[in-house]
Amino acid sequence: MPQCDVLIVGTGPAGCAAAITARRLGLKVTAIDRAVFPRDKCCGDGLTTLALRELDSLGLTPSGSSWLTINDAYIRSPSGREVHLQLPQNRGHYAAIVKRVELDAELVDLARNEGTDIREGCSFAAIELTAQGVQVSLDNGERILANNVVAADGMWSPVRKALGCTPTGYRGDWHGFRQYVKADGPQSRNLWVWFEKDLLPGYAWSFPLADDQVNLGFGVVRGGHLNGKKLAAIWAGLLDRPAIKEILGNATPQDSHTAWPIPAQLPKARLTEGPVLFVGDAATATDPLTGEGIGQALETGRLAAEAVAREATPELAAKSYEISARAALQLDHRLAKRLSGVLSRPRLAEASLRAVDTNEWTRTQFARWMFEDYPRASLFDPRRWRRGLFNRDGAWAESN
Numbered sequence: 001m002p003q004c005d006v007l008i009v010g011t012g013p014a015g016c017a018a019a020i021t022a023r024r025l026g027l028k029v030t031a032i033d034r035a036v037f038p039r040d041k042c043c044g045d046g047l048t049t050l051a052l053r054e055l056d057s058l059g060l061t062p063s064g065s066s067w068l069t070i071n072d073a074y075i076r077s078p079s080g081r082e083v084h085l086q087l088p089q090n091r092g093h094y095a096a097i098v099k100r101v102e103l104d105a106e107l108v109d110l111a112r113n114e115g116t117d118i119r120e121g122c123s124f125a126a127i128e129l130t131a132q133g134v135q136v137s138l139d140n141g142e143r144i145l146a147n148n149v150v151a152a153d154g155m156w157s158p159v160r161k162a163l164g165c166t167p168t169g170y171r172g173d174w175h176g177f178r179q180y181v182k183a184d185g186p187q188s189r190n191l192w193v194w195f196e197k198d199l200l201p202g203y204a205w206s207f208p209l210a211d212d213q214v215n216l217g218f219g220v221v222r223g224g225h226l227n228g229k230k231l232a233a234i235w236a237g238l239l240d241r242p243a244i245k246e247i248l249g250n251a252t253p254q255d256s257h258t259a260w261p262i263p264a265q266l267p268k269a270r271l272t273e274g275p276v277l278f279v280g281d282a283a284t285a286t287d288p289l290t291g292e293g294i295g296q297a298l299e300t301g302r303l304a305a306e307a308v309a310r311e312a313t314p315e316l317a318a319k320s321y322e323i324s325a326r327a328a329l330q331l332d333h334r335l336a337k338r339l340s341g342v343l344s345r346p347r348l349a350e351a352s353l354r355a356v357d358t359n360e361w362t363r364t365q366f367a368r369w370m371f372e373d374y375p376r377a378s379l380f381d382p383r384r385w386r387r388g389l390f391n392r393d394g395a396w397a398e399s400n
Helices: 013-024 049-058 100-113 158-162 228-236 242-248 294-310 314-343 346-356 360-370 376-380
Strands: 003-009 029-033 072-076 082-086 117-120 124-130 133-138 143-151 174-183 191-194 203-208 213-221 251-253 258-262 276-278
Touching (some): 003 294, 013 029, 013 049, 013 100, 013 294, 049 294, 082 346, 082 360, 100 117, 124 158, 143 158, 143 314, 158 276, 174 228, 174 242, 213 228, 213 242, 276 294, 276 314, 294 314, 314 346, 314 376, 346 360
Parallel strands (some): 003 143, 072 191, 143 276
Antiparallel strands (some): 124 133, 174 251, 174 258, 203 213
């Protein structure tokens, strides 16, 4: 039976971050994924500063044809007020857009080049915790023995289900809808976020891509007044909304729209089960305020690998990971959850954006806060301030 130090189930951003980090720390790593790459993943395709710094530290160099660096963003309030946010210039990358079909394939290649034994087109079948280690059975009949397992297998985590620790009835905190669109409006090459009254505390977006397409979509909090019928109606009429039509101009869908659930309840989540560590969407680590999860996936994957490499036993590694993941993300998630409640009310959302638009300094600082240039809760907790926290360079700063 093949053996390894860590077996990773799922080779999206979280799984690849774990694999690359573990290999660089000297561990023997096997990673499996039921997909064959490149493969698409329903996503907004946006990368925050947190995500970009994590990618930079992994050694990934942007190379895909759809990569586009973002230097500013435009937000429209419920009343139609437009706010222009600028990120720092000439100090590295603070935001970017790239299709997941390209990003994930680049990460898989990087993990493979680091020496990870990657098994594509290979599904998880069963798991057993034994005295010798974690025994994982694959759908091809093979079994692998590992000291630790990192479950990076998404919102519906088959590993978590097999271990009997899936939350009953949980279907995610957000709905996300996405479609690639060709748009000829001159302003369509900018990043736009619309806080439409009927979507609050969610929002609609248009993210430009380097191949002259845009990623158009919207995300809304699950439950409340938006049932399936209403969501379908919102999607059907999205391109006809005056505020969106004004920006995109003539917009031609390039494919069918896709939808996906977004899990965002890390403070309540079970992050480990014995020597199994849950990361990314399997850890419900997505940001409750924006629905963004790539940065959190990369960070939790890295933290899991570091814990496995650092600790003497699989059990200690699991405990260490849980401590580090909660320390890194939990306060920010709780703050984001509260702010999401504020944004659910149009008047409060309007007042908040009016305050953001006070002057150039407030606009720049909000942009950095929104794009996760630093842990969000740090702004409200002086105990977490440290020299340079609010003045860091972006990713790949040395290459600028």
